[in-house]
Amino acid sequence: xxxxxxxxxxxxxxxxxxxxxxxxxxxxxxxxxxxxxxxxxxxxxxxxxxxxxxxxxxxxxxxxxxxxxxxxxxxxxxxxxxxxxxxxxxxxxxxxxxxxxxxxxxxxxxxxxxxxxxxxxxxxxxxxxxxxx
Amino acid sequence: xxxxxxxxxxxxxxxxxxxxxxxxxxxxxxxxxxxxxxxxxxxxxxxxxxxxxxxxxxxxxxxxxxxxxxxxxxxxxxxxxxxxxxxxxxxxxxxxxxxxxxxxxxxxxxxxxxxxxxxxxxxxxxxxxxxxxxxxxxxxxxxxxxxxxxxxxxxxxxxxxxxxxxxxxxxxxxxxxxxxxxxxxxxxxxxxxxxxxxxxxxxxxxxxxxxxxxxxxxxxxxxxxxxxxxxxxxxxxxxxxxxxxxxxxxxxxxxxxxxxxxxxxxxxxxxxxxxxxxxxxxxxxxxxxxxxxxxxxxxxxxxxxxxxxxxxxxxxxxxxxxxxxxxxxxxxxxxxxxxxxxxxxxxxxxxxxxxxxxxxxxxxxxxxxxxxxxxxxxxxxxxxxxxxxxxxxxxxxxxxxxxxxxxxxxxxxxxxxxxxxxxxxxxxxxxxxxxxxxxxxxxxxxxxxxxxxxxxxxxxxxxxxxxxxxxxxxxxxxxxxxxxxxxxxxxxxxxxxxxxxxxxxxxxxxxxxxxxxxxxxxxxxxxxxxxxxxxxxxxxxxxxxxxxxxxxxxxxxxxxxxxxxxxxxxxxxxxxxxxxxxxxx
Numbered sequence: 041x042x043x044x045x046x047x048x049x050x051x052x053x054x055x056x057x058x059x060x061x062x063x064x065x066x067x068x069x070x071x072x073x074x075x076x077x078x079x080x081x082x083x084x085x086x087x088x089x090x091x092x093x094x095x096x097x098x099x100x101x102x103x104x105x106x107x108x109x110x111x112x113x114x115x116x117x118x119x120x121x122x123x124x125x126x127x128x129x130x131x132x133x134x135x136x137x138x139x140x141x142x143x144x145x146x147x148x149x150x151x152x153x154x155x156x157x158x159x160x161x162x163x164x165x166x167x168x169x170x171x172x173x
Numbered sequence: 174x175x176x177x178x179x180x181x182x183x184x185x186x187x188x189x190x191x192x193x194x195x196x197x198x199x200x201x202x203x204x205x206x207x208x209x210x211x212x213x214x215x216x217x218x219x220x221x222x223x224x225x226x227x228x229x230x231x232x233x234x235x236x237x238x239x240x241x242x243x244x245x246x247x248x249x250x251x252x253x254x255x256x257x258x259x260x261x262x263x264x265x266x267x268x269x270x271x272x273x274x275x276x277x278x279x280x281x282x283x284x285x286x287x288x289x290x291x292x293x294x295x296x297x298x299x300x301x302x303x304x305x306x307x308x309x310x311x312x313x314x315x316x317x318x319x320x321x322x323x324x325x326x327x328x329x330x331x332x333x334x335x336x337x338x339x340x341x342x343x344x345x346x347x348x349x350x351x352x353x354x355x356x357x358x359x360x361x362x363x364x365x366x367x368x369x370x371x372x373x374x375x376x377x378x379x380x381x382x383x384x385x386x387x388x389x390x391x392x393x394x395x396x397x398x399x400x401x402x403x404x405x406x407x408x409x410x411x412x413x414x415x416x417x418x419x420x421x422x423x424x425x426x427x428x429x430x431x432x433x434x435x436x437x438x439x440x441x442x443x444x445x446x447x448x449x450x451x452x453x454x455x456x457x458x459x460x461x462x463x464x465x466x467x468x469x470x471x472x473x474x475x476x477x478x479x480x481x482x483x484x485x486x487x488x489x490x491x492x493x494x495x496x497x498x499x500x501x502x503x504x505x506x507x508x509x510x511x512x513x514x515x516x517x518x519x520x521x522x523x524x525x526x527x528x529x530x531x532x533x534x535x536x537x538x539x540x541x542x543x544x545x546x547x548x549x550x551x552x553x554x555x556x557x558x559x560x561x562x563x564x565x566x567x568x569x570x571x572x573x574x575x576x577x578x579x580x581x582x583x584x585x586x587x588x589x590x591x592x593x594x595x596x597x598x599x600x601x602x603x604x605x606x607x608x609x610x611x612x613x614x615x616x617x618x619x620x621x622x623x624x625x626x627x628x629x630x631x632x633x634x635x636x637x638x639x640x641x642x643x644x645x646x647x648x649x650x651x652x653x654x655x656x657x658x659x660x661x662x663x664x665x666x667x668x669x670x671x672x673x674x675x676x677x678x679x680x681x682x683x684x685x686x687x688x689x690x691x692x693x694x695x696x697x698x699x700x701x702x703x704x705x706x707x708x709x710x711x712x713x714x715x716x717x718x719x720x721x722x723x724x725x726x727x728x729x730x731x732x733x734x735x736x737x738x739x740x741x742x743x744x745x746x747x748x749x750x751x752x753x754x755x756x757x758x
Contacts, residue, residue, distance in 0.1 A: 116374055
């Protein structure tokens with residue numbers, strides 16, 4: 041993987057990591073009597089189900105919108121689009137949403153990365169792909 | 174002498190600047206805010222995420238939201254009401270805003286914590302996130318403007334504003350986040366693909382709670398109107414219509430307006446579930462407006478009505494908000510800053526909608542979220558004052574800004590710190606344990622009658638049993654208690670937690686107001702009778718216990734479950750003859 045590409049990806053992961061730590065720290069203080077693992081699970085649930093999928097899709101605005109504002113847009117997309125997709129799929133197949141919610145989030149993450157790779161990385165840095173070397 | 178004075182001043186400035194740089198003042202002030210915020214939040218949740226029963230639930234709507242979250246968690250079809258919220262009636266269409274409940278249901282499934290805990294959690298989280306997003310938006314204009322606006326947000330955790338967290342504005346809180354994100358979308362609307370995000374935010378907003386989205390779109394209208402006037406686009410187009418081609422390629426306002434229009438189909442696509450019932454819904458709503466029923470199109474919530482927000486509730490902030498509204502109008506008319514126009518339109522239109530109830534008298538509820546929505550007004554007023562003092566203050570202006578922010582935080586904490594909230598106002602661990610028993614042991618086709626409980630006035634609480642239930646009508650029951658005659662026939666009511674839309678066999682959706690039923694039935698026609706054993710009124714307690722004992726002795730009922738507070742009787746002869754009237758001695 042090229043150095044520039046690594047830097048881009050590390051930068052984005054750093055952003056998410058800081059957001060996750062702040063989120064966790066805040067709620068661990070607020071829920072100070074709660075079991076450590078319950079709070080941790082809650083934070084991971086928020087990030088895996090909503091925030092990371094939304095953030096991943098907001099990568100399409102890389103370099104057009106700054107990092108913090110992309111994170112905000114990602115939060116909006118995550119909490120708005122993921123439940124809507126579950127609702128839509130449920131209206132079609134009438135299957136309990138809990139059976140596919142994690143896959144919908146995973147699909148959003150992958151779609152975001154694919155779009156990021158296609159529209160940003162490949163365009164700007166020739167020869168880059170998200171495949172692990 | 175003169176030289177010495179200059180050197181002294183220089184040294185002082187250097188010291189000040191060095192001090193501020195060393196500590197990164199933005200981070201320090203945010204930490205100060207976070208500490209005070211945590212103090213404000215400490216009255217909620219009792220330091221726990223999970224509780225043995227719905228905690229801090231102060232009104233019935235909270236239970237309704239939890240019921241919908243349970244519904245999303247356990248049911249296969251989210252378009253049709255399950256029997257436990259439709260008296261067992263079939264094909265009742267769900268029109269409720271499902272985004273919030275779906276979020277809570279998933280968090281509950283992922284963590285193993287009950288859905289009711291996530292209703293409060295989401296309320297708090299989304300309010301904080303929205304405040305931070307508005308803060309970030311203001312930060313784009315000016316750092317100080319953002320910080321001056323921040324302390325107002327703390328008021329949302331105090332009565333009467335906390336109504337939004339503990340009484341039942343969950344869906345509005347969820348939509349608040351989408352509205353806040355939409356603000357950013359509006360600022361970047363001229364950029365490629367941002368209209369898709371705006372469409373998603375508006376669509377999710379409609380699915381979360383349409384009212385705030387409608388209000389936000391009135392703000393968008395005001396923003397575009399102001400830009401079109403200020404940039405003289407309308408005048409130029411009237412004079413020379415061919416200019417539109419140039420504008421469509423070069424003018425940020427027109428490009429944004431075009432993209433806004435492009436976002437509408439995406440929003441409509443997300444509203445797909447509501448389109449079949451939209452015409453019926455609008456018809457019933459418009460009929461209500463025309464005949465002056467429950468929702469008047471333009472109404473005014475008088476200040477003496479309880480549990481609604483008025484200016485006095487803002488304390489010393491009310492004057493700053495008034496001043497801020499004037500500054501916002503001034504900015505909207507005279508200033509050229511586009512970002513400022515967005516935020517000024519936003520705050521002005523939410524304030525206008527909330528106080529003049531343009532979208533029906535329920536609109537007044539949005540006032541409970543004013544500490545978040547009117548943040549920009551407080552920021553603008555203080556920023557205006559600060560800017561006028563900036564010149565005389567010269568290089569000490571940064572220090573003054575920090576002092577001013579700390580003073581605001583201090584006065585907000587001193588005057589608006591929330592008092593502790595009732596932990597189990599309606600439900601409690603005993604009630605919840607009884608619900609859990611009913612959930613696990615009563616069959617889906619069996620009917621439960623809720624007889625009496627001092628705190629049973631929030632009927633939505635019983636939907637969380639997830640079983641078909643009916644309630645003895647409390648007023649009629651108390652009348653019977655006063656006569657002292659034990660009588661087995663009760664006036665009961667089952668409530669449908671939907672808007673009475675029914676799907677017919679052909680798939681058509683019709684409005685049927687007659688679905689909600691009232692019945693005069695005997696206690697013996699129900700499979701189970703659920704009641705509190707204790708009451709603060711000894712006469713009621715004696716009457717209820719006598720009634721339950723009579724059912725056991727004379728009507729083949731048996732105790733199926735009981736704890737210190739609740740008893741559930743099982744009817745072993747459903748539909749059998751019930752006991753004769755008897756005077757209670």
